[in-house]
Amino acid sequence: MKKSTLFDIISPVxxxxxxxxxxxxxxxxxxxxxxxxxxxxxxxxxxxxxxxHTGKGHGTDKGLLAGLLGMNVDDERIKDIFNSDVCKxxxxxxxxxxxxxxxxxxxxxxLSGDYDMNISGDSIGAGEVVIxxxxxxxxxxxxxxxxxxxxxxxxxxxxxxxxxxxxxxxINIASLDCDRNAKGQDASMIICIDGTIKDDVxxxxxxxxxxxxxxxxxxxxx
Numbered sequence: 001m002k003k004s005t006l007f008d009i010i011s012p013v014x015x016x017x018x019x020x021x022x023x024x025x026x027x028x029x030x031x032x033x034x035x036x037x038x039x040x041x042x043x044x045x046x047x048x049x050x051x052x053h054t055g056k057g058h059g060t061d062k063g064l065l066a067g068l069l070g071m072n073v074d075d076e077r078i079k080d081i082f083n084s085d086v087c088k089x090x091x092x093x094x095x096x097x098x099x100x101x102x103x104x105x106x107x108x109x110x111l112s113g114d115y116d117m118n119i120s121g122d123s124i125g126a127g128e129v130v131i132x133x134x135x136x137x138x139x140x141x142x143x144x145x146x147x148x149x150x151x152x153x154x155x156x157x158x159x160x161x162x163x164x165x166x167x168x169x170x171i172n173i174a175s176l177d178c179d180r181n182a183k184g185q186d187a188s189m190i191i192c193i194d195g196t197i198k199d200d201v202x203x204x205x206x207x208x209x210x211x212x213x214x215x216x217x218x219x220x221x222x
Contacts, residue, residue, distance in 0.1 A: 024105060024123025025051075025060045026078065027220055029067020031131050031143050032109045032119045034217045039113060042091040043068060046108040051123070052096035061094055064107065072221065073127065137188035138179050143220035145174055145192035148202070153210035154180045154187035162189065165204050171195060186212070 045064050047055050055061055059078065066078040069086050077084050099106075103122035111117045120133035131141035134149065141147055152158055159178065166173060172194040180187035197216060206214045 022059045022063045022078075023073040023127035024125075024129050025055075025063030025107075026067040026071065026073045027127060027129045027143060028107060028109070028121045028123060028131070029064045030070070030072070030220055031067075031121065031129065031141060031217065032111065033068050033070060035119055035131065035134060035141070035149070035215060036111050036113075036117055037215050038115075040068070040090060040111040041113040042111070044093050044095060044108075044110040046095045046097055046110070048097050048099050048102045048104075048106040048108075050104040051107055052098065055096075064109070065092055068109070134188070136181065136186075139188065139190050140177060141190065141217060143217075145194075146196055146219050147217040148189075148191040148193065148197060148205070149213075149215050149217065150189040150191075150205065150211055151213040152187055152189070152208070153212070154182075154184050155210065158187075158208075158210070159189065161208055162191070162205055165201060166191070166193070166197075169198070169201050171197060171201070 043065075045061070047060065051060050062078050062081045065087060066075065066081045069081075069090070071078060071081075071086075077086070081087060103124070105123035107121055107123075109119045109121070111119070118133075118135055119131060121129055121131040123129050129143065131139055133139060135151075137151070139149070141149075150162065159176070163173065163176075174192040174194055175190075176192075177190045178187060202214060202216055205211065
């Protein structure tokens with residue numbers, strides 16, 4: 001049985017009022033920012049279910065935008081984010097939807113700028129979050145680990161090639177998950193690691209044949 005920590009009981013230090021609706025929203029925004037790894041020009045937040053119905057009152061809309069702009073959960077600017085100069089260079093909007101198949105606190109974050117990306121995530125309580133989808137690929141990114149994401153052509157030996165590069169650099173893999181559209185088609189690899197990855201190691205993986213996209217997601221600080 002997982003032991004409860006003080007963090008689990010009192011939730012994170014944050015700009016309130018709600019850990020799941022406010023702090024969770026900020027953390028989802030921060031993870032989306034880390035995944036996109038570029039300054040978006042336009043974003044659409046699609047809020048579902050409880051997020052859609054109570055999000056405005058709990059500051060979910062503010063938290064999502066603040067996190068995407070790089071603010072942490074305890075940043076006092078969150079409360080007045082819509083009047084902040086920091087959001088003047090991004091075109092943002094919100095949509096409010098119901099979908100019984102989705103988590104009560106769920107959001108799609110559609111980003112455009114240097115390229116287009118769609119990121120889905122859930123706020124699961126006490127400020128904890130999970131990114132569940134990036135474009136068409138199912139993922140599970142919590143922000144607790146530095147994480148490497150690859151999109152590549154599904155073929156034998158790709159997992160071995162990537163893991164060998166990490167092993168040669170003495171990088172320990174905490175978890176590895178793969179998904180694919182179909183045999184021989186696009187596939188994704190989600191690698192959570194202990195420690196960090198240097199830029200030159202990421203470059204080696206990017207340069208592997210048939211790797212289409214690589215991004216390094218830094219873990220959240222709190």
